Every structure is written in structure tokens, then in C-alpha cells.
Amino acid sequence: MESTWTIAELAERAVEALSAGDSVQVNGRVRDMPNERLIRWYTTIGLVDPPSGRRGRTALYGPRHLRQLVAVKRRQAEGRTIAQIQAELAGATDTHLSRIAALPAPGPAPAAAPPPLEAPAAAPSLGRSRFWTPAAAPSTAAPTSAFDGGGAVPRPPVVQGVRLADGLTLLLDVPALGDDDLAAITAAAGPLLEELRRRGLIEPASPPPPETPPTEALPTDMAPPRATSADAAPDDPSGSSQ
Known part of the structure; x- marks a missing residue:
């Protein structure tokens, strides 16, 4: 099972990896070491993958996120721009990221501590109990909680x-x-x-609506066409008029 870290722990591990290498000092336009805000920004622009899981409301990150973060800082140390790094590292394989990040090999795991010695079991008492000592009465007080007025209810964070x-x-x-x-x-x-x-992960952009050609208005001073003699009604063949 791969290790997982919070965003603060991920930033600490990235700082340790960069401090162990030769490219700690970068050009003046780039921050020397990553922090939580920078990790969130890299996630927004696609240089670092979204969190791999959550523990409650806490986002969790894994080894791939560490490789991505260190690889970005290595390329920035070489003077490359964010656009150039995006073109190279967006969707890069773990092998490619590992080659660029060049993470130091993990040290040997610390030896496990010996188990604590068990205390010897108490010998059973052979004497009679003191009958004159009253037994402790069980507590009848109900436990208090934040919803019973025993403490302030925490306000959920707003994003x-x-x-x-x-x-x-x-x-x-x-x-x-x-x-x-x-x-x-x-x-x-x-x-x-x-x-x-x-990649087909979101819907394609909608095309703009077609433009409607403008209609030409008829001048207001133009008179309607008048009927000609050809348009008049034919004469009555009987010659009679009413």
C-alpha cells in the first residue's frame, strides 16, 4: 500500500527532496521551495494531480504527487516557463516524472522498538475485605456535549x-x-x-449562435404602388351599366 500524506506533509517531503539535490537555488522569478498554496495552484493548472483520496475533510496525496511537484521545481530551476513545463509534464508517466525528479533513495527503516515488559499479575488477596469501607456510588451525571451547551459548536469552513x-x-x-x-x-x-x-472528461465548448442578417427597412417616404389600367377590372361585355 502506497504512503499518503496531507498537503502540509507533501510540501515538507518536497522541501527535503529539493534540499538533498543540487538544484535548490533557482532563478529569481521562482520561489525556492514549494508550500501548500503553491501546491493548490499547481493542481489548478494541471501540473499536479488532484488528491488521491480523503480522510474526512483532509485531502491525501501520494508518491506520484511528490514526483510531479519535485519535477516541476527541477524544470523551473533550469529556467523553463510554466507553459513549457505544462507542455512536457501534463499527463506524464511515472517513469518520466521519476527521471526528472531524481528523488533521493529512502533511508533504512528504523528498527522496531522491543515490546514493553508486562507487569507481573497482582497476587490475589487472601485477607477479608474491610466491611466498614462503603462502596463508591456509581456516577449518575450525564456526559456533556457541544450540542448540550457544554462547548461551542464549531463553524464549518467556507470555501x-x-x-x-x-x-x-x-x-x-x-x-x-x-x-x-x-x-x-x-x-x-x-x-x-x-x-x-x-480527453472527453468535460463537454466540448458550445459554438457561438449564428448571426442574423440585418433586414433592410423600407423608406418611409416611398408611396405604395398604384394600380395600372392592366390591373383594372374588365368591362362588362353586355355594355349595360348598373
């Missing part, structure tokens, strides 16, 4: 959602999003949406 396409919503654990944030997310989500549509 922000951005609808990127039909059937695809981005959830961000942030208090609020501004217009600049929405514009940046929309621009960065373009390559991700194209890849998802190519």
Missing part, C-alpha cells in the same frame, strides 16, 4: 467556488476572490480546459 465549465468547478480555501483573481484563474485554466475536452 470559494469558480465555475470553469459545465461540470467543472474550482474550489479554493480562501476567504474571498477579487476581479483580478478571477481573471488570472480564467486565463490559466485555458490549457487545462482544452486538455480535459480532448
Whole structure:
């Protein structure tokens, strides 16, 4: 069974892997070490896969996420742009990611601690119990809970959602999003949406509606056509008039 970590533990392992290599220092436009916010951003733009599972409300990540994260930082250390890294690593195999990430080999597992010594069983008492000592009365107090007023009820966290396409919503654990944030997310989500549509994971983009040709209005000063002699009713052959 593969190991799983929280997002904070994933960031710590990525920092350890990058610190053990030779490409810790990167160019001035790139952060030296990943953090939780950077991992969420990489997930949004498709450089890191979504969490592989959850433990309650906690997202869990595995070895592939670690390889993806370290591989991205290695390529950034070489001076490559995010667009170039997306083109290379989007949907990359584990073998390709492992070659780029070059994770250090795990150290030997620590030796298991010896089991604790069991305490000797107490010898049964041969004397009579003290009849003058009253037995403890059982407690009749009901346990308290947060719903009985024994504590404050925790407020559920609020997240922000951005609808990127039909059937695809981005959830961000942030208090609020501004217009600049929405514009940046929309621009960065373009390559991700194209890849998802190519794989058939979301519906294709709807074509724009056809344009209706404009109708030419009749000038208001144009008089309606008048009837000519050819359009008049024929004469009565009997020659009689009424």
C-alpha cells in the first residue's frame, strides 16, 4: 500500500527532496521551495494531480504527487516557463516524472522498538475485605456535549467556488476572490480546459449562435404602388351599366 500524506506533509517531503539535490537555488522569478498554496495552484493548472483520496475533510496525496511537484521545481530551476513545463509534464508517466525528479533513495527503516515488559499479575488477596469501607456510588451525571451547551459548536469552513465549465468547478480555501483573481484563474485554466475536452472528461465548448442578417427597412417616404389600367377590372361585355 502506497504512503499518503496531507498537503502540509507533501510540501515538507518536497522541501527535503529539493534540499538533498543540487538544484535548490533557482532563478529569481521562482520561489525556492514549494508550500501548500503553491501546491493548490499547481493542481489548478494541471501540473499536479488532484488528491488521491480523503480522510474526512483532509485531502491525501501520494508518491506520484511528490514526483510531479519535485519535477516541476527541477524544470523551473533550469529556467523553463510554466507553459513549457505544462507542455512536457501534463499527463506524464511515472517513469518520466521519476527521471526528472531524481528523488533521493529512502533511508533504512528504523528498527522496531522491543515490546514493553508486562507487569507481573497482582497476587490475589487472601485477607477479608474491610466491611466498614462503603462502596463508591456509581456516577449518575450525564456526559456533556457541544450540542448540550457544554462547548461551542464549531463553524464549518467556507470555501470559494469558480465555475470553469459545465461540470467543472474550482474550489479554493480562501476567504474571498477579487476581479483580478478571477481573471488570472480564467486565463490559466485555458490549457487545462482544452486538455480535459480532448480527453472527453468535460463537454466540448458550445459554438457561438449564428448571426442574423440585418433586414433592410423600407423608406418611409416611398408611396405604395398604384394600380395600372392592366390591373383594372374588365368591362362588362353586355355594355349595360348598373
